[in-house]
Amino acid sequence: MHIDKVTEILREAAHAVILPRYRALATGEVMEKSPGEVVTIADREAEELITRGLRGVLDAPVVGEEAAAADPRLIDALTEAPTAWLVDPLDGTANFVAGNPDYAVMVALVHHGRTVASWILRPADDRAYVAEHGAGAWRDSIRLSREPASQDPAELRGAVLTRFLPPSAKARVEVTASRFAAVEPGTKCAGVDYPRLVDGELDFVAFHRLLPWDHAPGVLLLTEAGGVARHHDRTPYRPADMRPGLLTAADAACWQTVRSVLSL
Incomplete structure (x- = not known):
């Protein structure tokens, strides 16, 4: 091909x-x-x-x-x-x-x-x-090649797409967002947010709804550049697995830091 x-x-x-x-x-x-x-x-x-x-x-x-x-x-x-x-x-x-x-x-x-x-x-x-x-x-x-991010939450910039989050998860994001350098709502376009993560504009992005055409392209781009994409239970992303909740990050240490802060 x-x-x-x-x-x-x-x-x-x-x-x-x-x-x-x-x-x-x-x-x-x-x-x-x-x-x-x-x-x-x-x-x-x-x-x-x-x-x-x-x-x-x-x-x-x-x-x-x-x-x-x-x-x-x-x-x-x-x-x-x-x-x-x-x-x-x-x-x-x-x-x-x-x-x-x-x-x-x-x-x-x-x-x-x-x-x-x-x-x-x-x-x-x-x-x-x-x-x-x-x-x-x-x-x-x-x-x-995505450079590793800081392990200090206060130096991390990310996006959390809250539109489809349940109320309890939204509340956790609101409480913990101040621990990061910045948390934005994202662009409402996975095809823009994944490249921003790979290019270093963001250090992490948290998604909730997982439609395969939204995430399969970006996850491969991220992981091939050295980043990490996992469900909250640490299992790797697969296109057919549409369970809600995916955390993507610059590297494994960043992923763990963000997961802990957001209590995912």
């Missing part, structure tokens, strides 16, 4: 149907998918283009976010098929609708339950992140 070909597919879809509609969505091109969740014509058309392109690269089931919304049984391919594609055609749709540049296009390849390759394209700045299991992580052909 040609890694660069998948990057080309994402760029082609972005230029064909996403970027032309950025800050130019017409009436009727934004729909409510579920309470509090929106979808646009750009999401749907991009997923169609990417799906066709990926099948031309490797003929395997494609689990797209919008296709899975219509038929949740598609997610079963992650455990039933030896190899499957995951597609998030427009991560951060609400940001896109609001004219915010924090959105991304993401793809992951899952083989026997593990993510073996991933791609994150940020169309607003045409920045591409690519990772391959055992081969490293890259940003626009520059190899990435």
Whole structure:
């Protein structure tokens, strides 16, 4: 499989149907998918283009976010098929609708339950992140290596996405946030927050809801760059495991420090 070909597919879809509609969505091109969740014509058309392109690269089931919304049984391919594609055609749709540049296009390849390759394209700045299991992580052909973070909570900067947290967990975050240098709510786009962690803007990010197309690409990028992604019980991330709660961090010591402070 040609890694660069998948990057080309994402760029082609972005230029064909996403970027032309950025800050130019017409009436009727934004729909409510579920309470509090929106979808646009750009999401749907991009997923169609990417799906066709990926099948031309490797003929395997494609689990797209919008296709899975219509038929949740598609997610079963992650455990039933030896190899499957995951597609998030427009991560951060609400940001896109609001004219915010924090959105991304993401793809992951899952083989026997593990993510073996991933791609994150940020169309607003045409920045591409690519990772391959055992081969490293890259940003626009520059190899990435996440530096270890401080073990002092007062020097750590992170994000905790609280939207889906139960009230008790939100309360713990509010009480403990002051022990860190900074805790922000994140960008509402995993395709932006994972690269920020890898690039050193953040030292940790805590997620609650785990949809596979949101996290499989970024987790591989992070771990191939030297970071850590684990459930609160310390088990490693797997795309088909959608139990809530994932803590990602610059390194294992940082992960443990943050977990202890947040009482996860």
